[in-house]
Structures are given as structure tokens and as C-alpha cells.
Amino acid sequence: MAIEVKIPQVAEGVESATVAEVLVSEGDKVEKDQSLISVESDKTSVEIPSSDSGTVEEIKVSEGDEVKVGDVILTLTETDSEEKEDEDEGEDEVENETESENDDKAEKDSKEKDESKSEEESEKKDKESKESKEDTGSDEKEEEVEEEKSDKTEKEEKGKEKKKKSAESEEEKEEEAEEKTEKESEKKKQEKSDKKESDKEKNEENLPAASPGVRRLARELGVDIHKIKTENDRISKEDVKAFAKKDEESSTESTSTSLPDFSQWGETEEKKLSSIRSATAKNVSKAWKEIPHVFQFEEAEISGIQKYINEHQEKAKDAGGKLTITAILVKICATALRQFPKFNASIDFENQKMILKKYINIGIAVDTDKGLLVPVIKNADRKSILEISTEITALAQKARDGELKPDEMKGGNFSISNLGGIGGTNFTPIVLPPQVAILGVSRAQKRPIFKNDALDAGTILPLSLSYDHRQIDGAEGIRFLKWIAQALEDPYAALLEA
Missing domain, CATH: 3.30.559.10 (Chloramphenicol acetyltransferase-like domain)
Structure with a gap:
């Protein structure tokens, strides 16, 4: 069984550090509390000890990497791993025999279920065929009735149109025009009202789920709660804090002064900031x-x-x-x-x-x-x-x-x-x-x-x-x-x- 050795909190308020040196190699045997790597942060430069004894299986970090609290440094193999492997093999054989018996039983049950299912499907098809025939006859009768109604309606409409043309007057035309205008106006008002209701419902659907306490914390930290994304059903206080921290870091970086090209005035030299200096700058800011x-x-x-x-x-x-x-x-x-x-x-x-x-x-x-x-x-x-x-x-x-x-x-x-x-x-x-x-x-x-x-x-x-x-x-x-x-x-x- 592999044991994961993780980065502890090296100092109060320090969440990340830079790997200065890797002190062991893959295959080395290490004891508990033996130093594995050396890291540097804004507050300290320390060596990280091993939490267990065993053989180094895989090293997950290298010099210059930035690591955070909880990151895996390396994995260890326990010294009694061979005995455990023998036990595991014996358990695997028992499990294989059990699985074989279960497979035979499952196959038999599956055949019985398939035969039963086939009979049910055959009965279902016969029933559907009968219903289809009955529906077809009913549909033909309905179509004939509809055609008769349609012919009758057309004749009635033609008679009405003739009477309407002979009886219409200028006053009736004006009344119809006013009535049409009113209906169009009411229709537009109804469309606007429907659109407002739709937008309101859409906004309510998009509101993130969060308790009043979480929303209050977001207001105090100046966080727009609508911008927070979470994998859970509801936004938590931890989500708000993480978003505020990320927003603050991006804000600090965006407000950094843009530097000119100093080489236009003379010779320059560039030196990379140490991890301690870089982290100190962030913390004091x-x-x-x-x-x-x-x-x-x-x-x-x-x-x-x-x-x-x-x-x-x-x-x-x-x-x-x-x-x-x-x-x-x-x-x-x-x-x-x-x-x-x-x-x-x-x-x-x-x-x-x-x-x-x-x-x-x-x-x-x-x-x-x-x-x-x-x-x-x-x-x-x-x-x-x-x-x-x-x-x-x-x-x-x-x-x-x-x-x-x-x-x-x-x-x-x-x-x-x-x-x-x-x-x-x-x-x-x-x-x-x-x-x-x-x-x-x-x-x-x-x-x-x-x-x-x-x-x-x-x-x-x-x-x-x-x-x-x-x-x-x-x-x-x-x-x-x-x-x-x-x-x-x-x-x-x-x-x-x-």
C-alpha cells in the first residue's frame, strides 16, 4: 500500500512555498521524521520531514516547484508490503471463485428473464395491432364528418359575405377600424407584460442558492455573489472567501505599475525575486x-x-x-x-x-x-x-x-x-x-x-x-x-x- 506524504503548514498564514532542494531519491529507504525536501516561503526556510517510514516509490515534486499545503511530496511503500501482497493474492483467488459462481447464476437468471420478456412483447404487439385497426376505422369516419362540416361552413361563409357586402355602410367600416386598433393596442400591452414576467422568472432561476448569512458575508467582502461558481447545490461561506481571495490577487496584479524599457537609458540587469521576497510582497500588500x-x-x-x-x-x-x-x-x-x-x-x-x-x-x-x-x-x-x-x-x-x-x-x-x-x-x-x-x-x-x-x-x-x-x-x-x-x-x- 502506497503512503502519500503531504506538505504541512510550514508557518502561520503560509499556504504555499517553493521547493528549494529534494533530499531523497526514488528507491531510498527513509525513516519517520527524516527530512525529504527543503522549502522556502516568505516567513521561513525549512525541511519537511517524513510522516512515515518506508521506501520512496515516486517523487511528485522537483526543485523550483511551487507547492501548497496538502500537496503530495512523494509516495512511500511500506516495508511489509510483500506479506500484504501474499495475503491479497489469497483473497483474490477466493474472490475469483465466488465471482465465477455468481456469473453462472446470473447467466441462468438472464435466460429466464429473456424468455419471459419475449412472450410479453409478442402479446403486446398483437394487442397494438388490434387497437391500430380500430383506430383506423374511427379515423376514416371522423374525416368524412369533417369534410361535410367544411363544405357546410364554406357555403355559410359565402352567403354571409354576400349579405355583408350589401349591408355594409361607412359607419360600420369606421367602427371596425377603431375596434381593430384597440385590439392591436391591447395585444402589444399583453406582449410587453408577458415579456416582463418571462424576464423576471428567468432572473429568479439564475439567482444562486445561498443562505442570508452567506449573502451578508459576500456584501461585506464586496463580492458579487452572481459571479461565484460552485460544484455544490448552494454557495457556502468557503466559496465566498475563495472567490474574494482570488479576486483580490487578480486585482493586486492588475494594479501593478507598468514599467518602461529602462535599457533605453543605460545598462540594466535582471534578477529573479526569491520566493521569500515574492511572498512577503504579497502578504504586506x-x-x-x-x-x-x-x-x-x-x-x-x-x-x-x-x-x-x-x-x-x-x-x-x-x-x-x-x-x-x-x-x-x-x-x-x-x-x-x-x-x-x-x-x-x-x-x-x-x-x-x-x-x-x-x-x-x-x-x-x-x-x-x-x-x-x-x-x-x-x-x-x-x-x-x-x-x-x-x-x-x-x-x-x-x-x-x-x-x-x-x-x-x-x-x-x-x-x-x-x-x-x-x-x-x-x-x-x-x-x-x-x-x-x-x-x-x-x-x-x-x-x-x-x-x-x-x-x-x-x-x-x-x-x-x-x-x-x-x-x-x-x-x-x-x-x-x-x-x-x-x-x-x-x-x-x-x-x-x-
Whole structure:
């Protein structure tokens, strides 16, 4: 028996990926969880493991193919297939004997049925022949009667015409003309009415069958329900969503800017987009189109945090990590999400619900040669800063080496993007659905500040918060960001309030 090994969901929200490398050949024996192929998407680059052990029978994909969740990678033959084949052969022999006996019985029954049928058909033909003769005699009599009636009618009509010609007057002619005009007018009105009824019935027949809830969803998504085609008797919500997604993709492609021939002004070079970059472009375009973004800015004085980092850096190195402002922000944001639960939620507009999550997973944006990847720190609120810093270091290295597993990319509730190591004063990151907010961090700078009514030197960290305005209002956004800034400046006070 052949076992189909299929593409799993490699990361949250990722439905397709590109095959980067095929790691096995036909005829190879593989064990369960052994890597079969390597794929790349906008969020990850991972190896797909085998769901079973066996011998590779047929490979269904090749390098460069685009695959979707549920597509078959290859088929495996179980190791005990020979024993099963012997059992199957024995079963086949028993089945063949049974089928032979059934065929003999069926042939006998068929002969008896054919003889019975032949007798019935003979009786039926005799009966029809008698009825035909009776009908023929009846028809001849009816024809004679009709001819007599026709002759009589013709004579009567000729007599009437003679009387009519002699008795007609000009007034009678005018009345007949008016009556004829009225009849034609009524006939035209009736024809128009019949046509309207026919068109109405035709439109009602063409209306697709769908429940009120499905029609409401189609209106909310801006979908013309008459354009949806389905193999079922009724249009479902899944049909509406699939049509909306397809329509959105075609709309995005059709609105792409048409480029001129740049070679007319100088030398050019073309390079194909990586699968991660191509998928990222589609996802951020979709997020920007669907989510009404609001951007909030704040600054935090982090001289005390920097001192803490310098004092505990050696402990982090001994544990295999590196203590950074990002690790501290993960811990602070985890506490903030407990204080502001609407930021740790997702919106379900189809069912008009807000899904509040009781766990806290925070994604960390990592810059790689292939594009931006976002591994997730699970249960960040339950981990120490030292544990978080060690995990960030390990996940970032995996991302750069293309070794992140699908589970390490899923389940994020909130994200942090820190570009401070590169530079910049502020930026506005795009929210990653189904999340509702993301924190942007830029480079800290030395500035003169006032402390206790006295001028002093301080280290200022720029923060930017992007959030979904459908879920979060401006007042809530600034309270959340202000809480994070104050926690950076005085973490002990933040912990006391939390």
C-alpha cells in the first residue's frame, strides 16, 4: 500500500512555498521524521520531514516547484508490503471463485428473464395491432364528418359575405377600424407584460442558492455573489472567501505599475525575486490593504537599562546568549500584554467576535540574506530575561542558516522589529495579521535631557507602535506605548504596578 506524504503548514498564514532542494531519491529507504525536501516561503526556510517510514516509490515534486499545503511530496511503500501482497493474492483467488459462481447464476437468471420478456412483447404487439385497426376505422369516419362540416361552413361563409357586402355602410367600416386598433393596442400591452414576467422568472432561476448569512458575508467582502461558481447545490461561506481571495490577487496584479524599457537609458540587469521576497510582497500588500493602520511614537530614556545590560552581559554569554535591549523589550511587552489584553487578541469579523488569548507569544523580526523571518518566543511571560536572550540568539542563528522549523514560526500574538543595530530615527512597521499590533525600535542616541530640574546627559530610545484601528483606538495605543516607555525608564515601578 502506497503512503502519500503531504506538505504541512510550514508557518502561520503560509499556504504555499517553493521547493528549494529534494533530499531523497526514488528507491531510498527513509525513516519517520527524516527530512525529504527543503522549502522556502516568505516567513521561513525549512525541511519537511517524513510522516512515515518506508521506501520512496515516486517523487511528485522537483526543485523550483511551487507547492501548497496538502500537496503530495512523494509516495512511500511500506516495508511489509510483500506479506500484504501474499495475503491479497489469497483473497483474490477466493474472490475469483465466488465471482465465477455468481456469473453462472446470473447467466441462468438472464435466460429466464429473456424468455419471459419475449412472450410479453409478442402479446403486446398483437394487442397494438388490434387497437391500430380500430383506430383506423374511427379515423376514416371522423374525416368524412369533417369534410361535410367544411363544405357546410364554406357555403355559410359565402352567403354571409354576400349579405355583408350589401349591408355594409361607412359607419360600420369606421367602427371596425377603431375596434381593430384597440385590439392591436391591447395585444402589444399583453406582449410587453408577458415579456416582463418571462424576464423576471428567468432572473429568479439564475439567482444562486445561498443562505442570508452567506449573502451578508459576500456584501461585506464586496463580492458579487452572481459571479461565484460552485460544484455544490448552494454557495457556502468557503466559496465566498475563495472567490474574494482570488479576486483580490487578480486585482493586486492588475494594479501593478507598468514599467518602461529602462535599457533605453543605460545598462540594466535582471534578477529573479526569491520566493521569500515574492511572498512577503504579497502578504504586506494584503495587510496594508485590509488593515487601517495607526502609528504612534514615543521616546524612552534608557540609561538605567544600558547599565543593567553591561553588568549582566557575562552571565548571558555563559548561558549561550547575548543580552540586548530586544530581550528586555520582550519581557516588558509580555507584561504589557497582560495589562492591555486587547493588544493580545485577534479580530473575527466574519462572526463579529474578538478572540482574547490567554497565552503570550512574541515574534522577533530577523533580517536574513533571503528576507525577513519572524521566529516566535513562546510563553514569554513565563521566562526570565536570561532565558529569553538565550532563545533569541539561538532562533536568530537558525533563521540565518535556514534551519527554522515550522512550529518555531507559528503562534505569534505580537511582534517586535528592532532596526537600532542598523540605524534610523523612526519607522512604521506593518502589522502582521492575525496580530493587531507591532513595536518598532530604532537606534538609541545620546542627548541632553532634564533630570530633577537639572540638565544632564541621557540615552534616548525611539519607539513606534503600529496597530489595527478596527480593534484599538488612539487613546489605548498611546497608553500601551507609554507604559512600555515608562517600564524601560523605571522597570521596578512597572513590575510593582503589574
